[in-house]
Amino acid sequence: MPMTEQILTHAKLVLDDEVVAGSLVIRNGCIAELDTAPSRHPAAIDCNGDYLLPGLVELHTDNMEKYFQPRPRVAWPPRQAALAHDAQMAASGITTVFDAVAIGDVNKTSVRHLALEAMCRAIDHIVDAGLARVDHRLHLRCEVSQPETLTRFRELADLPRLGLVSLMDHAPGQRQFASLEAYRTYYQGKYGLSDSELEVFVERQLTNSARYSAEHRRLIAAECHARGLALASHDDATLEHVAESHEYGTRVAEFPTTQAAAEASHRAGMAVMMGAPNVVRGGSHSGNIAAATLVEQGVLDILSSDYYPAALLDAVFRIAGMEAGYALPQAVATATRLPAEAVGLSDRGRLAEGLRADLLRVRLCDDHPLVVRVWASGRQVH
Template sequence: MSANEQILTNARLVLEDEVVTGSLVMRNDLIAGLDAAPSRAPGAIDCDGDYLLPGLVELHTDNMEKYFQPRPKVAWPSRQAALAHDAQMAASGITTVFDAVSIGDVDEQSMRHGALHEMVGALSGIVDDGLARVDHRLHLRCEVCHPETLARFDELADAPLLGLVSLMDHAPGQRQFVSLDAYRTYYQGKHGLDDRALEAFIANQLSNSESYSAEHRRLIAERCRTRGLALASHDDATIAHVAESLEYGTRVAEFPTTREAAEASHRHAMAVMMGAPNVVRGGSHSGNIAAAELVRLGVLDILSSDYYPAALLDAVFRVAEMDGGYSLPRAVATATRNPAAAVGLEDRGRLAQGLRADLLRTRLVDGHPLVQRVWSAGRQVH
């Protein structure tokens, strides 16, 4: 075994269509070979029968924002925040992450806008300086009902790390918040508004949505098409929403809120993404369709950790274990091969010769997958 070669043996390799016990060879940053047999090479690492998966691919997480603002009105030093977030990604088995930053927050008191360029700069800094453990890309979440969203998008549209753009409208009475009661409960609790302030907040959001959403959605989609950027919808609820997303060339249907929207998106080859916390918790916190129902219908294509990174690996194994669930290889694909393919990353997401050596070794303890080791491009990062 050469100095730039690593061999993992006695591992349950989760391949595209089956699980086999065998060995995997890494050479430099690539997978150099697989064998459905143990290795006798000196120095081979015995995985003790643990599962070996491709590294997880995360398309939508706002986890980084929490490190920049760990408490309301508390700003954390940007480089330290980016590095701490990066470490958590590695510890969760996520080796490719599209870090979502929000443009046009509906909360005017939020620090998101002020910290937007700082977050992007800090992320680019740790990548450029070789300090990042995993592969980071940028995901711009565009709140199309905000008056300044288009201008803010244009400021970042050519950022080198940008690879995914999602279009969302969190105005009340539609999409995620069809129920005004659910909207009131969520935003009153989140922002501490009294009843009068909440009604003024709702009126402002409705007015902004009417004035800006359609135009911003169309123009940002055009800019993404020109640049070859992958586009995602968000909280589609109706057939009309899905038709609009198709018209704009959308590749990923993030968090459809109804069965009809999810089935229509899947039928038209948009990859249907649902939140891993939805799987782990057993349902949507907003009262929308449960991810488990879409699994049973066979239309859930991608899982995302959303707001809780450790949920992604946990959800993969839950999907494989639930009644009417997926096989383990198909469940693993929802967090590896499928998200990678949806954004055009064909060099990762599978255990196959010649692909990036992004690997996750995990062990089930009391039915729960515990991360043992993680490699990013052949380098052990956890």
């Protein structure tokens, strides 16, 4: 058997529409063969009836930030931070990750603002040096209500790993913060502002939003299309938001906050993304629509781990176990095939001959999925 070939047998293969017992051959980093019969090759790896899934595809995670700033005012060396983040991705079964970095943060002392370029450079370094376990891409999150966002976007828009851009507006009275009272509670608690400081902060954000949001949204969307970059909306709440996103050619509707917005986005052909932590915790931590409700309506298309990488695989099996949930192949597709398709990656996300051998071996323990082994392009990374 060539050194570049591996055989996995006695596995439950999660295919597009069914789960079958069988074997899979990895050759030169790709899936070379699928068979419903067990392999008799003496060097075959016995999976002992575990599930074999495509590697997970993560479109939106700000997990990297916590490694660059593990505590307030504590900066971690960039390469070590990037490698620790990369290792957690692999251990969570995520073989393709769009690392989310944000421009236009309201707090100019935040890790998002101060470490933006360091995070991008560190990912480039570990990938170019052959140190990364998984495939890293960039997701640029654009806070359209901030004055510097368009300029910073243009500085970063031609980064070779950039593949997804999302348009956000976290200004008071908008989307996630339709309630001004909720906005005040959140930011006063987050930054420790006095009542008078908070009023100045709110007024500044309202002024910026009125001045910049619409123009930045329009111009950034146009420049994304010119570059062939996939575009995502963020926290759409109303039918008007959805119509605007559709007009701009949005492919992914990130975290719609209402059932009406989610259903309208799905009808318009946008892939509706919800947070896996929402599934695992049984609802939104901010009081928005529960992901489980969208599963029951059949309009949840993509899962994202968001802020907790291990939640992604857990959520897949949870929605497969819901009474009105998805069959396992459909549930798996929300974290593999569908996110890959949404950003134009046709070489991964499925167990099919000729595709990348990004694979995940999973064992159920008391209905909880445990990651046993992970392969990225045929190389075992966990």
